[in-house]
Amino acid sequence: MKILILYVTVHGATADCAHRLAAALGENAEVCELKYFFGDLSQYDCIIAGAPVYAGSIPKDMRTYCRENRDTLEKKPFAVFFSCLSEDKNTIQEYLRHNFPGGLAEHAFACDSFGGAFYFTKLNSLERAFDRTLAKAYAKASKTKAPDGTADFVVISGERITAFADRVKKAVKLPA
Numbered sequence: 719m720k721i722l723i724l725y726v727t728v729h730g731a732t733a734d735c736a737h738r739l740a741a742a743l744g745e746n747a748e749v750c751e752l753k754y755f756f757g758d759l760s761q762y763d764c765i766i767a768g769a770p771v772y773a774g775s776i777p778k779d780m781r782t783y784c785r786e787n788r789d790t791l792e793k794k795p796f797a798v799f800f801s802c803l804s805e806d807k808n809t810i811q812e813y814l815r816h817n818f819p820g821g822l823a824e825h826a827f828a829c830d831s832f833g834g835a836f837y838f839t840k841l842n843s844l845e846r847a848f849d850r851t852l853a854k855a856y857a858k859a860s861k862t863k864a865p866d867g868t869a870d871f872v873v874i875s876g877e878r879i880t881a882f883a884d885r886v887k888k889a890v891k892l893p894a
């Protein structure tokens with residue numbers, strides 16, 4: 719049983735989510751950033767795509783890759799996770815439909831958001847100012863402490879990652 723977790727990331731949060739998911743899935747999981755993946759999808763029993771959301775869209779390279787490989791992906795158990803701030807089920811479904819080709823979006827047996835992060839310590843001053851505004855709005859809406867823009871702001875949910883891993887294990891018939 720080979721499970722491939724293929725991800726793209728801009729600032730690192732999706733990479734963090736992907737590695738945490740791989741740890742929850744155990745030895746059957748292999749994790750790889752899309753730009754370094756030169757393998758053969760048909761060699762895997764299950765494929766999971768992970769991507770961040772920016773203004774409703776995921777990075778173009780993941781959209782293109784899934785479109786170009788949709789025939790192979792539609793023949794296997796396929797699931798999607800987003801690293802993003804929205805947790806609303808309808809919004810997550812909308813991100814899935816908007817970013818993946820129709821048949822593939824419907825084929826996904828699981829799709830969820832694991833939460834997101836702003837790594838302020840790695841950003842330049844312009845990015846930090848912009849991201850701080852977004853993170854502040856999120857903190858206000860979710861009634862959590864507003865970030866000061868100096869320390870990293872991480873709202874990745876271990877619970878959601880574990881629940882997603884359990885769904886994957888069930889789908890590919892791995893012991894829980």
Ligand SMILES: Cc1cc2nc3c(=O)[nH]c(=O)nc-3n(C[C@H](O)[C@H](O)[C@H](O)COP(=O)(O)O)c2cc1C
Nearest residue numbers: 727728729730731732770773774802803804834835
């Ligand atoms: C400019 C910008 C736009 C964003 N747009 C969205 C969005 O539309 N929906 C959402 O839920 N999160 C949004 N986010 C939050 C990111 O998806 C989140 O920070 C994510 O963890 C980034 O992942 P990465 O570090 O792998 O790139 C946005 C963040 C930024 C900086």
